[in-house]
Amino acid sequence: xxxxxxxxxxxxxxxxxxxxxxxxxxxxxxxxxxxxxxxxxxxxxxxxxxxxxxxxxxxxxxxxxxxxxxxxxxxxxxxxxxxxxxxxxxxxxxxxxxxxxxxxxxxxxxxxxxxxxxxxxxxxxxxxxxxxxxxxxxxxxxxxxxxxxxxxxxxxxxxxxxxxxx
Numbered sequence: 001x002x003x004x005x006x007x008x009x010x011x012x013x014x015x016x017x018x019x020x021x022x023x024x025x026x027x028x029x030x031x032x033x034x035x036x037x038x039x040x041x042x043x044x045x046x047x048x049x050x051x052x053x054x055x056x057x058x059x060x061x062x063x064x065x066x067x068x069x070x071x072x073x074x075x076x077x078x079x080x081x082x083x084x085x086x087x088x089x090x091x092x093x094x095x096x097x098x099x100x101x102x103x104x105x106x107x108x109x110x111x112x113x114x115x116x117x118x119x120x121x122x123x124x125x126x127x128x129x130x131x132x133x134x135x136x137x138x139x140x141x142x143x144x145x146x147x148x149x150x151x152x153x154x155x156x157x158x159x160x161x162x163x164x165x166x
Contacts, residue, residue, distance in 0.1 A: 011055065011059050012063045013066075015063030015064075016062075018051070018084045019063060019067035020115075022112070023086060023087070023088070023114060024085050024088075024092055024093060024126070026082070026083045027075055027082050027108075028083070028109060029078055029081075029106070033105045044095050045095055045096075048085075048088065049085065050083050051085070054080070054082075057076040057080060060072075060082070064076070069117060075109040080109065089126065090127070096108055111123045
């Protein structure tokens with residue numbers, strides 16, 4: 001009996017550590033998805049570096065309390081899968097939100113972003129943001145705009161002087 005309790009304590013500690021270490025965590029209800037759909041979802045999440053697991057709700061509740069996220073306990077009812085991301089804040093929200101649009105059976109229940117509990121609306125807003133590479137691309141575009149405009153202006157002045165000289 002004590003081995004079982006020790007194992008459960010280890011699982012609770014593992015979940016609590018994942019809650020603390022993750023940049024974003026999304027809880028979903030996956031009822032109604034068939035095996036092929038769950039496999040497809042797991043593959044998408046794994047490719048993005050997101051850890052997707054199903055734990056018993058009682059252990060997840062204890063881990064949430066240990067990680068000072070006790071407000072999640074009210075959402076831990078029924079089948080719940082958890083997506084943990086330690087690298088990218090946007091990836092799990094984006095993948096799960098897009099998957100939920102295509103498969104109505106998947107329901108986003110709650111989430112934790114940077115250690116704070118997030119509402120479903122906040123998770124959907126996060127999902128609409130571009131990922132790191134997209135934001136970097138936008139930044140570079142903004143930084144290049146003045147140089148590009150200067151080059152166009154210089155070219156226009158040169159062409160105008162060439163026309164006047166000809």
